[in-house]
Amino acid sequence: MKKTYSLHDIRQWEALKEEAQRSRGVVIFKLSPICPISLAAERELDAWYEGISEEANVIGAKIDVIASRPLSQHIAQELGVEHQSPQVIWITPQGKVQWHTSHRSITIDNLRSAIGL
Numbered sequence: 001m002k003k004t005y006s007l008h009d010i011r012q013w014e015a016l017k018e019e020a021q022r023s024r025g026v027v028i029f030k031l032s033p034i035c036p037i038s039l040a041a042e043r044e045l046d047a048w049y050e051g052i053s054e055e056a057n058v059i060g061a062k063i064d065v066i067a068s069r070p071l072s073q074h075i076a077q078e079l080g081v082e083h084q085s086p087q088v089i090w091i092t093p094q095g096k097v098q099w100h101t102s103h104r105s106i107t108i109d110n111l112r113s114a115i116g117l
Contacts, residue, residue: 032066
């Protein structure tokens with residue numbers, strides 16, 4: 001089953017990491033709701049996510065980098081991935097970064113190529 005969450009604080013992030021251990025991983029999407037590049041990237045991500053099967057057992061998580069800046073910065077530091085927006089980070093069930101990209105590189109084709117499913 002695939003699930004999608006909107007994360008706002010570190011407590012939710014910690015709970016998501018626990019749930020991720022029972023999945024095929026988490027696709028984190030950081031976005032700014034006032035940025036046109038973020039909105040275009042979100043459309044690409046949503047189209048890719050819609051196209052993967054329910055059996056993929058992958059979790060999607062979105063983070064508004066304006067409303068949830070402390071969380072966004074915490075995740076960047078914890079994962080060792082420089083904060084950018086928009087940004088996609090694919091992490092394994094064990095919490096390891098498999099792949100990440102940002103800005104106009106967030107496309108359906110790049111997501112399919114890097115993450116598959």
